[in-house]
Amino acid sequence: MQGMEEVYRLERVSCFYGEVAALKDIDLNVLRGESISVLGANGAGKSTLLKLLDGLIFPSSGRVMFFGMSLGDAVNLKALRERVGFVFSEPDVQLFSPTVFDEVAFGPLQIGLSGKEVVKRVEDTLTFLGLSHLKERPPYTLSTGEKKKVAIGSVLSINPEVLLLDEPTTGLDPKTQVWLIEVLAELKKIGKTCIIATHDLSLAADLSDRVVILGESHTIASVGSAEHILGNKELLLGANLIHEHAHRHGEIIHRHSHGPFSIHDEHE
Amino acid sequence: METLKIPEWLKQGGQPVCAGAVIREGFIEKNLKAVSSFLKEMLSVRNPASGPAGGLFQGVSARARIGGVFVLLVGAVFMDNAISLFFLISTVIFIACLSHAGLFPLLKRVVPAVIFSLVVIWPVFFNFFTAGREFLVFDIFGSRVALTEEGLFQGGFFILRVTATASLVSLLFLTAKEADIFGGLKGLGVPAFFVTAIFMTFRYVFILLKIVEDTSLARKSRTINPAVMRDGKRWFSSRAGFLLQRALYFSEEVTLSMAARGFTGRIKVFASVPLRGKDYLWLGFAFFVFFMSIGRF
Numbered sequence: 001m002q003g004m005e006e007v008y009r010l011e012r013v014s015c016f017y018g019e020v021a022a023l024k025d026i027d028l029n030v031l032r033g034e035s036i037s038v039l040g041a042n043g044a045g046k047s048t049l050l051k052l053l054d055g056l057i058f059p060s061s062g063r064v065m066f067f068g069m070s071l072g073d074a075v076n077l078k079a080l081r082e083r084v085g086f087v088f089s090e091p092d093v094q095l096f097s098p099t100v101f102d103e104v105a106f107g108p109l110q111i112g113l114s115g116k117e118v119v120k121r122v123e124d125t126l127t128f129l130g131l132s133h134l135k136e137r138p139p140y141t142l143s144t145g146e147k148k149k150v151a152i153g154s155v156l157s158i159n160p161e162v163l164l165l166d167e168p169t170t171g172l173d174p175k176t177q178v179w180l181i182e183v184l185a186e187l188k189k190i191g192k193t194c195i196i197a198t199h200d201l202s203l204a205a206d207l208s209d210r211v212v213i214l215g216e217s218h219t220i221a222s223v224g225s226a227e228h229i230l231g232n233k234e235l236l237l238g239a240n241l242i243h244e245h246a247h248r249h250g251e252i253i254h255r256h257s258h259g260p261f262s263i264h265d266e267h268e
Numbered sequence: 269m270e271t272l273k274i275p276e277w278l279k280q281g282g283q284p285v286c287a288g289a290v291i292r293e294g295f296i297e298k299n300l301k302a303v304s305s306f307l308k309e310m311l312s313v314r315n316p317a318s319g320p321a322g323g324l325f326q327g328v329s330a331r332a333r334i335g336g337v338f339v340l341l342v343g344a345v346f347m348d349n350a351i352s353l354f355f356l357i358s359t360v361i362f363i364a365c366l367s368h369a370g371l372f373p374l375l376k377r378v379v380p381a382v383i384f385s386l387v388v389i390w391p392v393f394f395n396f397f398t399a400g401r402e403f404l405v406f407d408i409f410g411s412r413v414a415l416t417e418e419g420l421f422q423g424g425f426f427i428l429r430v431t432a433t434a435s436l437v438s439l440l441f442l443t444a445k446e447a448d449i450f451g452g453l454k455g456l457g458v459p460a461f462f463v464t465a466i467f468m469t470f471r472y473v474f475i476l477l478k479i480v481e482d483t484s485l486a487r488k489s490r491t492i493n494p495a496v497m498r499d500g501k502r503w504f505s506s507r508a509g510f511l512l513q514r515a516l517y518f519s520e521e522v523t524l525s526m527a528a529r530g531f532t533g534r535i536k537v538f539a540s541v542p543l544r545g546k547d548y549l550w551l552g553f554a555f556f557v558f559f560m561s562i563g564r565f
Contacts, residue, residue, distance in 0.1 A: 056524045081530040088528075092475055093521035096468050098447035105538070110530030115538050138446060140474055158529065 004031040006068070007162055007193050008053060013062035015048050022048040024218045026062070032161075035184075035194045037204035037226070040214030041240035046197035047089065049214070050164045053195065054086045082111050085160030089167035089197075091147035095139035100131060100150050103139055107158040118157075125157045129183070145176040152183070162193040169200045181206050199241060205230050213239050296500035300484050304477050323367035325443040330452030331540065332547030336554035337440045343558035344432045352561060353428040360435040369442040377438035378431060385430045392423040446470070455540040464535050472518055479514055483507055 008030040015023040023045040030036055040046050051057045052064055055071045064071040066080065085107075088094045097103040104125050108118040126132045129149050134142065139150055148168070155163065168184075169177045184207055188194060198204060204211050204226060211229040213236075215221035221239050222229060229235065236242045325333065340356065347353050364374050391397040393415055400418030407413075440449070446467075453463045487503065543551075 051524065054528050056527060077532070078530070081528070084528075086525070086528040088521065088525050090521065093518060094525040096464075096471060096522055096526070098450045098467055102447065106526075107529035109536045109538070110532070112536070118538070136445070136447070138471075140471055154529065 004033065006030070007032050007034075007066070009063075009065040009068075010052075011063045011065070013052065013059045013064060015045070015052060015057070016060045021218050023052075023059075023214075026220055028212060028220065028223065030162075030193060030195060032193055033188075033191045035188050035207050035209045036196070036212060037208040037210075038195065038197045038212045038214060039199060039201065039204055039229075039239065039241055040197075041199065041216055044214040044216060044239075045218045046214060047166050050086065050166050050195065050197050053162075054084055054164055055080050056086070078111065081107075082158065083161045084164065085155035085158050085162070086164045087151050087155050087166065087168060089170060091144070091151040092140070094151045094154065095147060098138060099135065100126070100137055100139055100142075100153075101135040103150055104153045104157045107154055111158060121157045121159070125153045128156070129153045144171045145173060148172060148176070148180070152180075156187075160192075162195065163187065165194065165196045165198075167198055167200075168196060169198065169203050177203075201230060201236070201241060213241070215239050294500055295497060296504050297484055297488065300480060300504075304481055307473065307477060323369075323443075325363050325367040325369075325439065327546050328550045329455075329541065329543065329547050330444055330448035331455030332543055332550050333440060333444060334449065334452040335456055336550045337436050339551070339554040339558045340436055341433055343554070343561040344429060344436070346558075346561040347429070347432075350425060350428055353425075353432045356432045356557070357428070357435055360432070360439050364435075364439055364442065367439075367443045369439065373442055374435060374438050377441070378434045381434035382427060382431055385427055389423050389426055392426070393419040395419070398422060454537055460535040460537045468522065472515070472522075475518065476511055476515060479511060480507070483510070 006029055008028070010026050010028040013023060013026040014021070026049070038046050038049060048057070052059060052071075053066075055064075055066075055077070058064075058072045066084075071080070095103055097106055101122055104122045105118050108121050113121070122135075123132075126135055129152065131146070131149055131153060134146060134150070139147060142150065148171070152168075163184075165184075168180055172180065181203065184194060184196075188207065194207065196203065196207065208226040210223060211226050212223050213221040213229060216239070222232075222235055233242070237244060328336070344353065344356055347356070361371065361374070364371065395402055395412075395414040395416050398416050398419035400416035402414035402416055405412060405414040444452070450463050450467045453466075454460055
């Protein structure tokens with residue numbers, strides 16, 4: 001990853017909601033084209049971190065640098081919106097337009113693209129995501145999986161360089177989860193920077209170059225390669241990302257982590 | 269690793285299933301269900317006639333449709349005789365039939381408005397409110413109460429006006445998708461921010477309704493008898509507070525999600541499509557009726 005341009009640099013970032021800490025002393029950098037998963041238990045501060053990266057909220061202390069410029073001071077907002085796309089965890093808050101077509105067109109229109117270019121982008125996005133047949137439908141009439149697809153489409157149509165995805169697999173059926181992983185893998189191939197907040201370890205294993213673990217103390221517990229982090233059972237147990245389970249097979253006590261991402265390693 | 273300790277009572281089986289009383293719904297539950305279903309019925313604009321190939325009225329652009337209906341609504345306010353209102357109502361029925369909207373769905377929307385108007389204006393029919401020539405007299409507990417011709421005429425005329433305006437609005441809703449209506453409003457020059465705000469209110473009413481329904485069902489799934497009125501009211505007030513919290517949460521998150529896609533306070537939309545032949549024809553008809561009504565048609 002050496003020599004790659006730095007997209008984000010977070011320097012001693014802390015964020016509080018009133019007296020309640022969401023993030024504490026976060027130091028992190030994100031390189032161009034990198035795919036990073038931010039893992040953490042519920043309430044660890046993952047969503048807050050993504051909102052900070054999108055300039056939707058600002059840190060209580062510390063700095064968030066975007067391509068070397070401080071968010072909130074120096075960065076042109078239009079440039080930020082053109083280059084960063086945020087897929088919210090709850091699609092209902094993101095889908096507010098009368099039709100799927102209007103929803104996907106909303107972003108490109110706001111950044112000032114011409115009507116012709118917007119229509120082309122929307123048609124292409126809907127085709128890419130297999131949503132063309134839904135374009136006249138009001139988004140609130142769609143299923144959860146379809147809503148999620150439209151929410152992703154509404155961000156992709158802006159053609160952002162950085163994609164921030166908050167809990168992208170939550171509430172999706174297995175088929176749609178696989179579809180989503182394939183889409184994200186394609187986007188990674190074409191050089192998009194993806195930052196995914198999740199507690200789905202298998203998603204992190206499939207897509208990430210690096211994994212960041214946010215601990216329940218709202219600080220970074222560890223950063224490293226996906227292989228290294230996801231193989232560290234103690235670390236995952238400490239961050240409440242996996243649960244250990246023990247049962248007996250005759251004389252043997254079998255201990256292993258529990259959940260969709262299991263580490264079977266211990267026998268007594 | 270800590271072993272999970274299951275409480276003893278959790279290991280015991282449940283009561284055997286036996287016949288019992290019919291499960292009834294409480295007053296609050298019934299009303300919540302009724303209000304929710306009424307709002308859905310009234311607010312949702314989804315029917316086969318609203319499609320592009322629906323029929324006559326669907327061929328007119330949404331902008332022209334809304335503009336024409338608005339002009340006719342103003343015209344209906346100026347009409348001062350029953351024949352012109354009958355003409356307007358007949359025209360609406362005729363268009364509804366040619367647009368495959370159907371008479372029954374039209375009636376379903378118009379009749380509640382007429383009933384509500386009757387409830388509001390019924391005193392007008394009687395001599396204690398409208399003096400005039402009495403033609404049907406009742407003796408109620410020694411008091412003389414009579415229907416008057418003038419009262420019937422005034423009340424009847426009001427009802428006709430309500431029927432005409434309600435059927436015009438219903439025709440619009442029955443032949444247009446909600447997206448068309450909001451798109452049409454933008455096309456008519458209503459500020460985009462205003463239209464978007466109305467649409468978002470409209471859209472999130474459905475989400476909040478869903479939350480209300482689910483909350484009510486979740487409560488029902490854990491109760492045996494319907495709540496007595498006092499408990500029901502208490503529960504309802506606490507849920508109203510919860511709903512307000514959810515509404516505030518949604519408003520904050522929606523604002524952030526709009527900002528994340530480049531919204532800076534001014535919503536940009538597609539430029540309007542120019543009007544076509546059918547649009548001019550419809551608008552011409554609407555303005556003709558309007559001017560005739562001003563000229564005491």
